[in-house]
Amino acid sequence: xxxxxxxxxxxxxxxxxxxxxxxxxxxxxxxxxxxxxxxxxxxxxxxxxxxxxxxxxxxxxxxxxxxxxxxxxxxxxxxxxxxxxxxxxxxxxxxxxxxxxxxxxxxxxxxxxxxx
Numbered sequence: 001x002x003x004x005x006x007x008x009x010x011x012x013x014x015x016x017x018x019x020x021x022x023x024x025x026x027x028x029x030x031x032x033x034x035x036x037x038x039x040x041x042x043x044x045x046x047x048x049x050x051x052x053x054x055x056x057x058x059x060x061x062x063x064x065x066x067x068x069x070x071x072x073x074x075x076x077x078x079x080x081x082x083x084x085x086x087x088x089x090x091x092x093x094x095x096x097x098x099x100x101x102x103x104x105x106x107x108x109x110x111x112x113x114x115x116x
Contacts, residue, residue, distance in 0.1 A: 058111055069099050 072095060079088040106112055
């Protein structure tokens with residue numbers, strides 16, 4: 001038996017075993033929250049005039065901000081091969097410091113507390 005056939009058989013057997021294990025161990029009694037069509041914290045069948053918490057949007061904006069941080073730091077390994085890698089390190093350190101200070105400020109102000 002050559003190596004490719006062995007790898008295909010092994011990956012197929014592992015996939016079947018893990019799928020069977022998932023069906024065997026999975027919790028088959030979901031609660032009403034997981035069965036609802038919306039999981040964002042409000043009743044979709046109620047009145048549309050109810051006030052919606054601004055905290056949901058603040059958490060979403062914070063998530064987008066830190067997601068953007070990852071996108072800005074992705075080219076860093078290639079930027080260290082430039083002629084002045086210390087400049088790259090300085091700008092990266094400034095970016096991470098500013099975002100860390102912003103996170104600490106939000107934490108102190110209570111912007112990360114979901115429930116009041």
